[in-house]
Amino acid sequence: MEAAQKEQLIFMTQKSLRLNRKKRFSESRCLQLLAEVLTVDLGLKPAFLFDYCSSNAEQIQKFVQELWKMGFLSENLHILSIQDNILIINLNRTIRHLERALQENGVQVIDVSVYRDDPQLAELWVTNQVKAHLDIIWKHLKSQVIQTGKSKSGFVTASEIFSSEWNLCTVFGFLLGFPVSYWFDFSKSFENCLSMTELRAFSFSAFCPRITKNLKYQMYSFSVPEILFLDLQSTIETWQRDLQSDFNLQSTFSDLCISTEAVCLPGITL
Incomplete structure (x- = not known):
């Protein structure tokens, strides 16, 4: 990225979004956010949860639209509000991702309810419930594609969806x-049974020369309980191969790095 364009993008980000009324984003925070949006634009991830500040959906929508006007993006992205949470979504990528999960038994769910002695693969009724919730979101997003198709190029659409029956931790994971x-089971407690449970943590990161040569950006970070790893190994390896394949089709990010480590923490908030 040319220095002038980089400065323009940082200035626009700082002008559009603030941590609070007085404090603006640092340059490094701006670059990290821009990398987040790029991964969604390129389809390397379906969406990301905007948790950089308390900006509302309209402000984020205008921010993403400005990025498109500046030639930073190539896709018409979508702003999805779920309760008080805002996601920036690549509609086509997300729809394909959900379709594949729903059609190929790709909905892998780990039950970490607090009353469990250990984490376990979710029972069939839980998996079917999660599938039903994802199906609602999938249909909603498909309806937004029609709206996007009617919109002029570069226009960022937005919508809202929510059900009190959803476990947002599970929905966001997918x-x-x-x-x-x-x-x-949040009807009983929002706590979980992961305290002092050995987890296998995965991290996927890459450099983004388009933004800066020195920025190593973490694309994905997730964990699975070690006692369930063998049950989920095939799913994770297939997912990893698909990510590598998508990564190889683009040139914006480079040097995909995959790391794993064992972690055991006294408390984990989901």
Whole structure:
């Protein structure tokens, strides 16, 4: 990226989004956010959860639209609000991702309800419930494709969807493109049984020369309980191969690095 364009993008980001009324984004935070949006634009991940500040959906929609006007993006992205959470979504990529999960038994769910002695693969009724919720979102996003098709190029669409029956931790896990997602029975408790449980943590990162040569960006980060890894190994390896294949089709990011480590923490918030 040319220095002038980089400065323009940072200035626009700082002008559009603020941590609070007085404090603006740092340059490094701006570059990290721009890398996040690029991964969605390129289809390397279906969506990302915007948790950089408390900006509302309209502000984020205008921000993404400005990125398109500046020639930074190539896709008409979508802003999806779920309760008080905002996701920037690549509609086509997300729809394909959900279709594949629903049609190929790709909905892998780990039950970490607090009353469990250990995490376990979710029972069939839980998996079917999650599938039904994802199907609702899939149909909603498909309806937004029609709206996007009627919009002028570069116009960022937005919509809202929510059900009090959804476990948002589980829903976000699938929307963000993870191969597996955690579930817990929130009708009984929002706590989980992962405290001091050995987890196998995965991290996928890459450099983004288009933004800066020195930025190593973490595309994905997720974990699975070690006791369930063998049950999920095939799913994770297939997901990893698909990511590598998508990565090889683009040139914006380079040097995909995959790492794993064992972690055991006294408390984990999902």
